[in-house]
Amino acid sequence: MPEPDERRAAPPKATATGPGRVLIAVYGIFALSATARAGVQIAGRFSEAPVAYLLSGFAGLVYILATLGLAGSGPAARRLAWVAVGIEMVGVLVVGTITAFVPGxxxxxxxxxxxxxxxxxxxxxxxxxxxxxxxxxTRAR
Amino acid sequence: MFDALVIVTLVATGALAVFGLVETARNRPPGKPLAYAVYATVALLVVQAAIAAVRVFGGVQVPETTTFLIYLLVSVCVLPIALQWANADPNRWGGAIVAAGAVGVAVAVLRLQGMWAVAGA
Known part of the structure; x- marks a missing residue:
């Protein structure tokens, strides 16, 4: 266990240290803004573009889970972060490609x-x- | 939206972002000056949000009232939370966290300005 921390009892929150905290801050901002925006759209005028608004809501949820996973500690949080950030990567590539070639x-x-x-x-x-x-x-080696 | 105040808040958030990044580049933990800069910027944002909220509730029609009010709330809340997050682990990255928050707030202010411009008030 080559962890750079003397206190064995309290393992460090590996993803929530150093520059990782800046990353989490950016994730938090996206979680907040994407979720708030999607919430307003779904609550206020869902029928106008249901697929887009559901997709925005899904993206917001993914950002929330990624923020929690990255900010948390332990293997469960790390697993959550891997899954959420992975879905985010696939989501932006798939949705980005579809919308780039088929606008609207x-x-x-x-x-x-x-x-x-x-x-x-x-x-x-x-x-x-x-x-x-x-x-x-930051994974265990 | 009260153009002069928008310009002042944009300059303040921009300066705060630069300040934070300089602190990170100089390898300094978030100190008192950065905290005061955050407080000053938030004070401006609170004034802006209060004026805008009063005018929206007073009858000014913006395109998406709920979204507009949420953006106002976000513009005020993000920097205190960012400062808290930066101070919780005081090292060089605190400044960059505040800078990220400041950029986010600047974008929110620009969106607010856009909605206000549509309202033509």
Whole structure:
């Protein structure tokens, strides 16, 4: 166990240390904004673009789970983070590709993942890459 | 939306982001000056949110009232939470956390400004 921590009883929150905390902050902001926006859309005008709004809601949920997984400690949190960030990576690639080639496929409104997150400075595309890299870097060796 | 105040809050959040990144680059944990910079920026955001909320409840029609009010709330809450998160583990990355929050708030203010412009108030 080459962990850089003397206190064996309290293992470090490997993903929630150092630059990982900046990553978690960005995930938290996306979790908050994506979920709030989708919540308003689903509650207020669901029938206008149900697929897009459900997709936005799903993305928001994935961001929440990724934030919790990365901020938490222990193998369960790490597993959650792997799954959530993995789904996020696949989601932004699939939705991004579909919307890039078939504009308006999911309705008139953009989702957070449309055209690889164009509406959000492509951060939705870069974020899961950094997330996966960080999970790999901080894993037990 | 009260254009002068929007410009002031955008400059403040931009300066705060630069300040945070400089602290990270200089390998310094988040200190008192960064905290005061956050408080000052949040004070501006609170004033902006209060004015906007009063005018929306006073009858100004923005395109999506609920979204607008949520963005107002987000614009005020993000930086205190970011500062808390930065101080919970005080090392060089605290500044970058505050910077991330500041950029997020700046985007929220821009979206608010966009909705307000549509309202034409």
């Amino acid at each position: 496929e999911f309705g008139p409104d953009d989702t957070v993942w449309s055209v690889y997150g164009r509406g959000y400075g492509f951060i939705p595309l870069i974020l899961p890459m950094i997330g996966l890299w960080w999970l790999r870097r």
